[in-house]
Amino acid sequence: MAYRTIGRIAASSFAALVLTGITIESVQAYEFRIDRFTVWKNDPTSMFVGNMIDDTFDDGVPPPSPLNYYGINSAYMMFGSMGPEIGGKLTLDSATAIPTNPPSGFTGVFVGQGASLQSSADGSNFTLGLKNDDTFAVTGIFDLVIPSQNYESYGVRLNDWTPSYIGNDFISILVLRLNDANQIALRRQDFVNNQVSILETAILDTGHEQIALCLQRLDALSNAITASWAYVDGGAVGDYTTFTQQPTIFSGENFTRAAFVAAGPAPVPEPHEYLMLLAGLGMIGFVARRRLRG
DSSP: OHHHHHHHHHHHHHHHHHHHOOOOOOOOOOEEEEEEEEEEESOGGGTTTOSSEEEOOOSSOOTTSOSSBOSSOOOEEEESOOOOEETTEEEEEGGGOEEOOOOTTOOSOEEEEEEEEOOOOOTTOSSSSEETTOOEEEEEEEEOOOOOSTTOEEEEEEEOOBTTBOOSOEEEEEEEEETTEEEEEEEEEETTTTEEEEEEEEEOOOSSSEEEEEEEEOOTTOOBOEEEEEEEETTEEOOOEEOSOOOBOOSSOSEEEEEEEEEEEOOOOOHHHHHHHHHHHHHHHHHHHHHHHO
16 A cells, blocks of 8 residues: 555656646856955055955865965854865865845845955054055955856955944956946945945956956045956066945044955756656656556
8 A cells, every 4th residue: 555655646746747747946056266355555566466455266175274474363253164275276166155135136146255454454453454544455366257147246355344234335356247247346235234236237248268357445534445457468467457435444443454356156966956856756657557557
């Protein structure tokens, strides 16, 4: 009787699903790679070397351990995890990301990951960290991987996030897929007031090997941030293009931190995985019926 019940349920379920057809929308995992992450402070001549950090990801040890960091706290503050780190490049993969707030209009599970430099957030110490009396720039050089799903993104960020404060000044320049178009986007986020704005976009030129994404504070008397990008081919960085919009930081605090990030829809199984499961149910039913007959 047990075999008969199992066989009927499994075989009939399999047959019904096959006959009616199934429509399963699969979401692929994203996989991006960063080649270099630099921060310079109060010395624009070192912009492409980084006198605060010059992480070339050459030691094979993924974050939270940074390479060539010249601050007092030698660890990134992590959101999710990253890796592996192979051949001078660090992989940012949705398989090691964790759930995060989804963008407006997105339905489903959204995941992200980030490595934020734990530079000083001490408001009384103007020597350490990136403070409101400093000029600075954060640059990330990424392989120019084309996002395949809407809302996928990767890039660099300035943020005032600490373990005790969610932050109201998040400025990012990203490679972003939105409305089925691949773009470079300048984004501002205020998690205290739950506000997210895409300030400016440009069409992504996909015919290059890599892209350098940069956020700069060029004037210590202004809180404006300049966002720019350049394409990289054969290791040579081309001319930078700059967005016209200049969002501001230091809204209620006198520090910021540099980070690199990635995000996107959480991956779900491909349709063939469901079909294999259904085929397995069907086989259970057929085996059960053969045993009854035998």
